[in-house]
Amino acid sequence: MKIVVLIKQVPDTADERTLDPATGWLNRDAGDNIVDEINERALEVALQVKDKDKGTEVVVLTMGPADAAKAVRKALSMGADSGIHVLDDSLAGADAARTAAVLAAALKGAGADVIVAGNESTDGRGGVVPAMVAEHLGLPLVGSLSEVTLTGAGVSGERQGESGTLTVSSALPAVVTVTERSAEARFPNFKGILTAKRKPVATVAVADLDVPATPARTVVVSHSERPARQAGTKIADDGSAGTLLAEYLIENRLV
Numbered sequence: 719m720k721i722v723v724l725i726k727q728v729p730d731t732a733d734e735r736t737l738d739p740a741t742g743w744l745n746r747d748a749g750d751n752i753v754d755e756i757n758e759r760a761l762e763v764a765l766q767v768k769d770k771d772k773g774t775e776v777v778v779l780t781m782g783p784a785d786a787a788k789a790v791r792k793a794l795s796m797g798a799d800s801g802i803h804v805l806d807d808s809l810a811g812a813d814a815a816r817t818a819a820v821l822a823a824a825l826k827g828a829g830a831d832v833i834v835a836g837n838e839s840t841d842g843r844g845g846v847v848p849a850m851v852a853e854h855l856g857l858p859l860v861g862s863l864s865e866v867t868l869t870g871a872g873v874s875g876e877r878q879g880e881s882g883t884l885t886v887s888s889a890l891p892a893v894v895t896v897t898e899r900s901a902e903a904r905f906p907n908f909k910g911i912l913t914a915k916r917k918p919v920a921t922v923a924v925a926d927l928d929v930p931a932t933p934a935r936t937v938v939v940s941h942s943e944r945p946a947r948q949a950g951t952k953i954a955d956d957g958s959a960g961t962l963l964a965e966y967l968i969e970n971r972l973v
Contacts, residue, residue, distance in 0.1 A: 719870055720775045721764040722828050723798065724821065724835035724848070725757040727782050727789035731840055742938025743811055744841055746783075753789045756836030758796070758903035760896050763866050764834055765797045765904065775799050777828060781809060781820055787919065794914035795906035801919040802828065808924055811935035814842075818850030823927035825855060830891065832873060837862045837895040852893035860888045864899035 729735055733749035761778065768774040778793040780786050781804040790801035804824050812820070825833060833855075838845035852859040863875035863886070873894050874887035906914075924931055951966075953959050967973045 719767065719771065719773070719831045720777065720829055721767065721868075722777045722779055722802075722825060722830040722833050723757070723761045723764050723793070724833065724851075725761065725778050725780050725789055725793055726754045726836075726839050726841075727751045727780065727786040728754045728839055728841040731755070735841075737938075737941050741811065742941040743936070751785060751788070753792050754836060754839050754841075755903070756838065756840065756896070756898055758793075759898065759900045760834045760836050760894075761793055761796060761798065762901050762903040763868065763894075763896055766901065767868050768797065777802060777830070779821065779824060779828070780804070781812075781817060781824075783810070790919055791914050792906070794917045794919075795910040796904060797906075797910060798917075800917055803919055803921050804923075804927075805921050806924040808931070813936045814844050814846050814850065816935075818847045818854060819929050820924065820927065821847070822851045822854030823929040824922055825851065826928065831870075832868060832890050833857070833893045834868075835893070835895050837897050848893055848895045855893070858888045858892045859895070860886055860892055861895045863894065863896050866894065866896060866900060868894070 728751065729744065729746055729748070730750040730752050736745045736748050737743065738745045764776045768776050776798045777800050778790055778798045779802045780790055782789070784805060787803055790803055794801060802824060804820055809816070809820065833851070835848045837848070848861065849859050860873055860875065862877050864878050866873065866875040872887060872889045873892055874885065877884045877886055878899065953962055
């Protein structure tokens with residue numbers, strides 16, 4: 719089985735996120751950039767399959783600037799066999815539609831039996847790219863799984879909903895997405911870090927793919943900084959605190 723895992727380099731969620739004043743885009747140079755945690759969990763799903771079947775091949779695919787190569791190497795150190803890095807300056811600021819089209823074009827030549835990804839990225843939280851990739855490829859989407867069982871016969875898992883839990887399944891090939899409730903990702907060991915340097919990573923440009931060259935970018939018309947947090951109201955309890963609290967909750971439509 720060949721599994722391709724979609725990964726993305728994102729700003730560390732522990733850092734303060736800021737917008738670039740010139741473009742309105744997320745400033746990715748303001749702090750550390752890391753592999754998206756949900757993508758790491760998607761990779762863990764693939765690696766657990768490989769643990770059980772050594773004939774399984776795990777490939778990671780990312781689209782991003784040159785620095786995103788670090789995310790690919792991190793995934794290789796965790797246990798992936800090879801990587802594909804879509805690197806092209808014309809993709810800067812690509813919107814979800816453009817991103818999905820480029821990823822799908824890269825996937826067409828990858829020969830994947832199954833494509834695994836996080837259900838959303840922590841920088842944009844659009845949550846639509848995997849579904850759009852599936853549409854481009856004409857594959858079923860088995861999305862937002864908290865538990866996954868993946869075999870050569872197909873994929874199945876559980877999806878948590880507001881009214882209960884759904885058990886879903888599909889034959890392969892398919893696109894699968896997981897949530898933050900899926901298995902926690904493993905840490906790279908020393909051997910994995912050393913061998914990652916020798917694993918192959920293919921760098922692909924837009925010109926190498928069957929996709930229109932015209933870029934599609936998100937245009938931010940205007941943006942402003944988040945206002946400073948206002949100090950709360952302090953209430954000295956003179957016997958009326960309960961009434962004041964109830965009035966506050968009602969006034970702010972919290973009850």
